[in-house]
Amino acid sequence: MAVTRDDVAHIAGLARLAISDERMTELVGQLNAILAHMEVLRQVDTRHVEMTAQDGSQRLPMRPDAGPPIAMHRALDEIAPDMRDGFFLVPRLATHEDVSDAS
Amino acid sequence: MTGPTAVESVTASFARMEAVRAGADGLNCVLWSDRERAPLAGYPVAVKDNIATLDLPTTCGSRILEGYVSPYEATVVSRLRAAGSVVLCKTNCDEFAMGSSNENSAYGPVRNPIDPCRVPGGSSGGSAAAVAAGIVRIALGSETGGSVRQPAAFCGVVGVKPTYGRVSRFGLVAFASSLDQVGVLGRTVDDAALGMEVIAGRDPYDSTSADRPVPRYRDAASQPMRGLTIGRPAEYFPPSLDRRVAALCDRALDALRSQGAQVRDISLPHTDLAIPVYYIIAPAEASSNLARFDGVRYGLRVTGDDGLRAMYERTRSRGFGPEVTRRVLLGTYVLSAGYYDAYYKKAQEVRACITEDFRSAFASGIDVIFTPTTPSPAFELGAKSDPYEMYLNDIFTCTGNLAGVPGISVPIGRVDGLPIGGQLITRHFDEAGMFAAAYALERALGDEAHR
Amino acid sequence: MTSLRDAPADVTARYEMVVGLEVHVQLRTHTKAFCSCDTTYGAPPNVNTCPVCLALPGALPALNREAVHLAMRAAHALGCTVNPVSVFARKNYFYPDLPKGYQISQYDRPLALGGRLDIGDGDAARTVGITRVHMEEDAGKSIHDRYPGATAIDLNRAGVPLIEIVSEPDMRSSPDAVAYLTALKQILEYIDVSDVSMEEGSLRVDANVSARLLGATALGTKTEVKNMNSFSGVQRALEAEFERQCALLERGERVHQQTMLWDGARNEVRPARSKEASHDYRYFPEPDLPPLVLDPQWIDEVRRELPELPRVRRARFAREYGLAGADVGVLTATPALADYFEAAAKAHGDAKAAANWVMGEVLAALNTSSNSVKTFRVPPASLARLLDLVREGVVSHSAAKRVFALMAETGDTPERVAEREGLVQVRDADELARWVDEVLAEHPAEAGRFRAGEKKLLGVLVGLVMKKSKGRADPRRVNQLLSERAGG
Numbered sequence A: 001m002a003v004t005r006d007d008v009a010h011i012a013g014l015a016r017l018a019i020s021d022e023r024m025t026e027l028v029g030q031l032n033a034i035l036a037h038m039e040v041l042r043q044v045d046t047r048h049v050e051m052t053a054q055d056g057s058q059r060l061p062m063r064p065d066a067g068p069p070i071a072m073h074r075a076l077d078e079i080a081p082d083m084r085d086g087f088f089l090v091p092r093l094a095t096h097e098d099v100s101d102a103s
Numbered sequence B: 001m002t003g004p005t006a007v008e009s010v011t012a013s014f015a016r017m018e019a020v021r022a023g024a025d026g027l028n029c030v031l032w033s034d035r036e037r038a039p040l041a042g043y044p045v046a047v048k049d050n051i052a053t054l055d056l057p058t059t060c061g062s063r064i065l066e067g068y069v070s071p072y073e074a075t076v077v078s079r080l081r082a083a084g085s086v087v088l089c090k091t092n093c094d095e096f097a098m099g100s101s102n103e104n105s106a107y108g109p110v111r112n113p114i115d116p117c118r119v120p121g122g123s124s125g126g127s128a129a130a131v132a133a134g135i136v137r138i139a140l141g142s143e144t145g146g147s148v149r150q151p152a153a154f155c156g157v158v159g160v161k162p163t164y165g166r167v168s169r170f171g172l173v174a175f176a177s178s179l180d181q182v183g184v185l186g187r188t189v190d191d192a193a194l195g196m197e198v199i200a201g202r203d204p205y206d207s208t209s210a211d212r213p214v215p216r217y218r219d220a221a222s223q224p225m226r227g228l229t230i231g232r233p234a235e236y237f238p239p240s241l242d243r244r245v246a247a248l249c250d251r252a253l254d255a256l257r258s259q260g261a262q263v264r265d266i267s268l269p270h271t272d273l274a275i276p277v278y279y280i281i282a283p284a285e286a287s288s289n290l291a292r293f294d295g296v297r298y299g300l301r302v303t304g305d306d307g308l309r310a311m312y313e314r315t316r317s318r319g320f321g322p323e324v325t326r327r328v329l330l331g332t333y334v335l336s337a338g339y340y341d342a343y344y345k346k347a348q349e350v351r352a353c354i355t356e357d358f359r360s361a362f363a364s365g366i367d368v369i370f371t372p373t374t375p376s377p378a379f380e381l382g383a384k385s386d387p388y389e390m391y392l393n394d395i396f397t398c399t400g401n402l403a404g405v406p407g408i409s410v411p412i413g414r415v416d417g418l419p420i421g422g423q424l425i426t427r428h429f430d431e432a433g434m435f436a437a438a439y440a441l442e443r444a445l446g447d448e449a450h451r
Numbered sequence C: 001m002t003s004l005r006d007a008p009a010d011v012t013a014r015y016e017m018v019v020g021l022e023v024h025v026q027l028r029t030h031t032k033a034f035c036s037c038d039t040t041y042g043a044p045p046n047v048n049t050c051p052v053c054l055a056l057p058g059a060l061p062a063l064n065r066e067a068v069h070l071a072m073r074a075a076h077a078l079g080c081t082v083n084p085v086s087v088f089a090r091k092n093y094f095y096p097d098l099p100k101g102y103q104i105s106q107y108d109r110p111l112a113l114g115g116r117l118d119i120g121d122g123d124a125a126r127t128v129g130i131t132r133v134h135m136e137e138d139a140g141k142s143i144h145d146r147y148p149g150a151t152a153i154d155l156n157r158a159g160v161p162l163i164e165i166v167s168e169p170d171m172r173s174s175p176d177a178v179a180y181l182t183a184l185k186q187i188l189e190y191i192d193v194s195d196v197s198m199e200e201g202s203l204r205v206d207a208n209v210s211a212r213l214l215g216a217t218a219l220g221t222k223t224e225v226k227n228m229n230s231f232s233g234v235q236r237a238l239e240a241e242f243e244r245q246c247a248l249l250e251r252g253e254r255v256h257q258q259t260m261l262w263d264g265a266r267n268e269v270r271p272a273r274s275k276e277a278s279h280d281y282r283y284f285p286e287p288d289l290p291p292l293v294l295d296p297q298w299i300d301e302v303r304r305e306l307p308e309l310p311r312v313r314r315a316r317f318a319r320e321y322g323l324a325g326a327d328v329g330v331l332t333a334t335p336a337l338a339d340y341f342e343a344a345a346k347a348h349g350d351a352k353a354a355a356n357w358v359m360g361e362v363l364a365a366l367n368t369s370s371n372s373v374k375t376f377r378v379p380p381a382s383l384a385r386l387l388d389l390v391r392e393g394v395v396s397h398s399a400a401k402r403v404f405a406l407m408a409e410t411g412d413t414p415e416r417v418a419e420r421e422g423l424v425q426v427r428d429a430d431e432l433a434r435w436v437d438e439v440l441a442e443h444p445a446e447a448g449r450f451r452a453g454e455k456k457l458l459g460v461l462v463g464l465v466m467k468k469s470k471g472r473a474d475p476r477r478v479n480q481l482l483s484e485r486a487g488g
């Protein structure tokens, strides 16, 4: 399976990474080289493998429905890039249905 | 971008130690005299920069978290403090722990204290170097594919990766959640055992941490090797292995025999598939774990006047270095529609085969598996430019992360003056057995370990 | 943009609507699904947040046991089979109110599968299959109109536990969909797992809609309709989308699989997202959460602790109390009202009288005040006591309504109110006789005609006596006395 430039552009979009044209060429080459090494897995017969949990004893613990939450030792506006009136602000999404912003 | 200069770092560290000394009298009565309750009293420790600390920045070696100071603290750090130790400094690492040479930090590379032209290994290179340079006796690192054991081997110190679930990951900035574990680097096996005793154990904030009692690992110091069987997996000693490394391994196995152990040849047949499996699963999980770095709530934000999507893309492209970008893309690809079964699902199935390799080896009467930690000693900075060649550094260690079994790297000698590590692997949650073997190896080799 | 106005009204006549619904329900827990933050609605922005729900670097989820309990309860109530092992998965997408960049949800191994919900009554009764019930976490809130050029993010809701209830495409009309939602909401209220309020966002509905020629068996291409905020909005949105699809098909065009947004103000649906951005959520098992393994005993226990569900209760009310279907429907609308009725009926003994009072006076009083049944000032025992007094003739039927109104106002017992207001019926023979004789004396003409046999004057005279007694006379006794006078 070879990865094309379009594939990389597509996954870069999904991953919200902007890739320059020169970088793109380099990345397509590198990803293909790496993925070529993965081809060996295709040959492995895994039909007998049972995909149960790694260790049968591992099960999800559950916590009681009570506080307190984990404490915050620093106010949000000390770590947030842009806050107003307690809200995080981001550049305006036109609306919920914005075609390019919603994924 | 560069980090603080060495002088600045040392000055800051001394200032922190001074501050501790100022409060030491008070601590002395309540904590420092009580070695049981505060086994690390007075120990300065270094903490890898991908572990959240309240009073020092946590940058993960990334621009995207430059200057970020966590509003909460990792469980392992709280446990270190509760044991009386002082977090002296944070240590540089490969960006988001992605790397095997510590050249992938936004704040510049770390150099190997044994030979500054060479890399310290990675991604916990800073922690390994801090221990090797004698700045601290104990440092925390983190493992995803060998990031504690490999730099420990390169720097001639001891490095432990516990069983998956043995130590809380709460506060460890996630790289690949199903593989990540906090590990300990120490000058000696005893240092590492002590550190592990302090940080191990169930944490309700980490749903993958195991609810099992934590033995006193230092009690393993005097445990005899008599009657124990060491497995020597053929796949970790390929004909291509550097002869000098192989010779040091033979010497180490002889040393273990001298302590009463038997050595048996075994096979872990899926070993050569580990790197492909690892480099599917780890980037896949990473692509998801790193989605939170979006410039909305914390960390770097780069905006223009062209909306939210552009902010995301600018922030992440500016914030992440080339290796992180490469892995996020790779991980996104193997999870994306149409490729999941061929890559991610297949990798999980082969991962189960690798786990089964270990299980059946231990079931066949093997108590400890011995391998070289790395195929070769520390290389020079800039020596490896091909990503996949770099990935092969993890070839003997990432199996342990995939299977979840514990492993320790112990110095077993030098090649051209450069340290070589030997790795001891045991069953899930048998860190005590692993430490017993490590103590025995260290004891038997004596000074040879550093020659 | 296509609105239903573009389509001729009869274009739909040859087509059948096929609907499946995905309903998100907020579970009523004290704390969030994966952290211990408060879930209280209406707190100042981002106050109910912590390292976990802010997705700070290094934070990890820890599952709330009560969320699992409530989710299981709902699954059982919908007749689903709860899986002893289910798996949380990550649904990856970028949105500023989704802090981690993924939603923790369940994907190929959900909590529960294969249930059913009976909807409608009589000839309209039908069964809708429930495909699955799974657990997930809510996102935060994006506010687009508060600051110019900026979207404001509030993460108080991020991480609140939800269940998603997915139905089979078994509904054939928009009223079907509303009947399904009504029945679902009622069940969720009965089992007390959620506030189920569309206004507060604790119940949200997405619809999958397709159209096909009548008689066709294959399903047409479906679209997903979102953004409805009331049941009537769901109904209108489905109709608008159905008409849009029918018009397309009628013109020989294809329906594109896409998401449509309902605009209630304009009464139209419009496409939400381009095809290019087709979702690729890159689901994979959540590595921070091992499989959810449920003890079979616990699964069983939760099933056994389920209260009586609406359908069973309706049947029992009809059987035990001999009530008509429509009355049963009214009385079982909410579990609180049904409990109220049943307590009053049991205490009083005459279920029909209790039913009439609950459907009449009680509901009227609840409607005019903002009270809920639970905080209503007339407890069922007091209502029963009032009905006892009516039956015993201590309070007249008409006086009882006034007594009830005052009880609702003051919270007093019926005895105290009747006493205080002088509404206790007078049955003392001497006093009644005196009132009767006085009325006859004051109205000699009528009295004469009455005695002469003009029986229709009886009513007039009773009324006069009641007036004189200020309503306290027992009308039956007055009747009796007057008849005696006529005969004597």
Ligand SMILES: [Mg+2]
Pocket (backbone or CB within 6 Å): C024, C105, C136, C164
């Ligand atoms: Mg959902």
Ligand SMILES: [Zn+2]
Pocket (backbone or CB within 6 Å): A069, C032, C035, C036, C037, C048, C049, C050, C051, C052, C053, C054, C159
């Ligand atoms: Zn929280």
